[in-house]
Amino acid sequence: MIRYLVRRVLLLLITLLVTSMIVFALTQFLPGDIARLILGRDASPEAIETFRQEFGLNESLPMQYVNWLGGFLTGNWGKSFAEGNPSVRPLVLDRLGNSLILAGFTLLISVPIAILLGVMAALRENTWLDSLISLLSLSVVGLPEFVTGIVLINIFALGLGWFEATSLIQDDYNIGDWLRILTLPAITASFVLIGYITRLTRAGMIDELKKPYVQTAILKGLPFCQVIFKHVLRNALLPTITVIAISIGWLMGGIVVIENVFNFPGMGSLLVKAVEQKNLPILQAVVVLIVFIFAAANLIADLIYAALNPRIRLN
Amino acid sequence: MLPVIQAKNLSIEYRIGKRWLNVIQDVSLHIDPVQIHGLVGESGSGKSTLGMGLMRYLANNAWISQGEILFDTYDLVKLSAAEMSKIHGRHIGFVPQNPLDSLNPSLTIGNQMAEMTQLHLGLSHKDALKRACEALETTNIPEPDAVIRRYPHQLSGGMQQRVMIAMALSTRPRLLILDEPTTALDVTTQAVILDLVRELMKEEQAAALYVSHDLGTIAQLCDVVTVLYSGEVMESAPVKTLFKKPLHPYTIGLLASLPSAAAGQNQSRLSTIAGVAPSLSERPSGCAFAPRCPVAIAKCHTDKPPLEKTTDNHFLRCWRWQDIASGDLIPKNPPIGKREETSPQPGYVLTAQHIHKTFSENSLLDRLMGKTARPVQALADVSIKINQRSTLGLVGESGSGKTTLARAIVGLDTADSGDLELLDMPVNLDLDKRGKEILRNLRLIFQNPNDALNPYRTVRETIGRTITLLAQETLSPINIENRIIALLESVGLTAAYADRYPQQLSGGEKQRVAIARAFSAKPALIIADEPTSSLDVSVQAVILNLLKDLRAENGASYLFISHDLEVIRYLADWIVVMYLGEIVEQGTNEQVSQAPMHPYTEALLSAVPMPDPTIKPGTIRLTGDIPGPRNKPTGCPFHTRCPRYLGDICRDERPPLREDEHGHVIRCHIPLEDLKQLQS
């Protein structure tokens, strides 16, 4: 077990290292001179030289990477290319925090609902309830996020005024304030997730319900709830766990549209902005962090998977 | 004495498409206290539906359309699901066919056992675990306190089934329903489980319903037997009466089609029951057995006979039972077909010398972690010879390497080393390097005809393809068509079958097509891996006769693999017994069935349940399970389980091959003379 864990963590670190190298290498192939791109056509040669000095762009490529890596590991993530050259670390960590909170809240809403819907659909397989749930989950997956988002804003923010339409986050926010901001984007993202997870849970449950151990459990005289929740569900959810882990990665970096609709300051929009502005220090940090979260979520999912499924032994 | 459970005029219907079909028709039976009641029938007879139906456990598309099930003071038919769940597990225990799939893979044994007594007896989790341990102890499981911490997949099949039995009995139910509980197990493990059931039922003073297709285990275990055919009770009687004086033509036919029945009468052919069981939708309106009954009269086809009580608890559904009982009428199914006999000829079809095969089983995880597993030895220096026109029977438990040997000879697995010769031609170990002549002469019949036939090809296409592929000369379409028809006729099918697809055939018919295909190339040797084990006994009899006839007609030889010693003893001239990838004994059929025999053979024979309640079950039992090939024991590989273990010599030294003057070979440290004395 311990050996497995060490191995997996090592693997994770190597993944991160390789990703950071790839991102670093790719950014070097951007057309044109970075300094000129950032400072604009009219920048004087001196200004450009100063810029290059300041960000260490004159050094050889490997050296630049080593410098960046050293800095990153010691907490000095460098300065942004943007106006005023703010420090990268607080900026990115701030966004990371926001994204994590949104992701957590989204999962909190979507996972229980989806599992419940999936179980209900499976138990009533081929009835009107099953069809209804399938229909809803399918159509909800198909809806573009900006449509859902805008509809929700119009009804619940602009119309009823229950929630905020845009996400201005301030330091002194309490839970109530957070809920007013988070609920709508989280629901928008949940729509997509609920669709997937419901269908997956339904399929898993239907598979498991056919297995002889369910018959054994019923013929032991166990109450129906115990049969479903103690015996069947834990086996039916195995594939779902992996999907939840993947969706964490998606929530961290892939919900740019939702972040834009709600003006939510998350990792996704930061990433896009960094790419647009060729803001290499930010880009590097964001990508490495997203990959880290993604890989860590997968590792945790694998551990939970193994804990629930003793047929997979880790050592 | 009040019966524990009593079914009165029970009918169960299934909805298939838009129709309701009767699966169980007007069945009445009762089980008295401390009685083991056997329910026997072939596939499609409805025996499992009835067994489960008595517990009110039915498929979603089934319902009880008529009758009552009296249990305690209740009529179970009238209870709600919630009320039933107070009876399930508490008063009626259940032991299923497949213990591995019937245990939850992700909960520990202890957890699964404990929830029974926690729920029904209100024990705390700790006490329930203790109770589980005690229950396991009664089943002689070694180290019960370790077992309760394990997961189902970490136990062997025999252990899993003991867990199921211990669990079912842990609440001291009054009735136990066992649905084919030993079908998935080896004969040696089956013997142990049957002993256990017998003993525990006596101890617990509980009654049981034992559902099985296997007349041998029924005869050895049950007190009363009910024979089900086409969803109806045909005959029900105390076990001795049923096996010794059966009165119903179906029971008589069924018993006569057993290979052991033939052996008893020195018969060279098995008697068979004509035709196949009717499907649910085309049940005859008169006696359900009438289309196949050798003594049916006009009335049988029009009027359904009632279930009558004859003497002492003997029930019969037949218009003519009085005639049969008085001896005026003998319903005999003559063995149809040819009666040619062959004896082995000198000269060998196949010689296999020093075959070795190792597998390196790397799991995906192993590979990911960069581990290479130790190679596993599947065959160690195996040599066999098959005479012309003879049948070599290969026996052993699962894991003995018998299938691996067959696959190595056919080339499905490439042996690591060894020499193969077919009709004096050297045979390459690698299938891809074998010439057409070898492929033509070496054919295979699989265990499960469903997997062997392509569902998208008609019988004509299936057989025709093999003929064209392996023919020595180019054949005209007319020639091929004639061959196909001739082959179908030789396996007892009409030309009309050529246009059918596999799903339009019954299991027995599919296996006949597979046999016809195997013979289409006029092979010298046919390797048959458990070709009848998925078939009913009455169908098995037809196939075994057919194999004998075809051998006589075509001069082919067989390598016949079976876990069923009775089948092997019926068919084989030469028997080879394997254990953990080695041959431990070989000799003629008679030699192997008599003393001296290898202690392993002795144990195998002792474990076979004879379909005759007056023959006492053998008493030699193997302790423990067959070791995995990864931990093959040193010295004599059988020493960990051998009832005749001598001591250190068996553990440390590989026993010598001892051969008598007639070519009978035994690998054991005990000299042949001593073995003979010990065993007689």
Ligand code: SF4
């Ligand atoms: S009733 Fe007639 S057909 Fe049926 S078993 Fe008796 S004799 Fe045969």
Ligand code: SF4
């Ligand atoms: S060699 Fe020893 S352990 Fe092996 S079969 Fe003979 S007596 Fe048994």
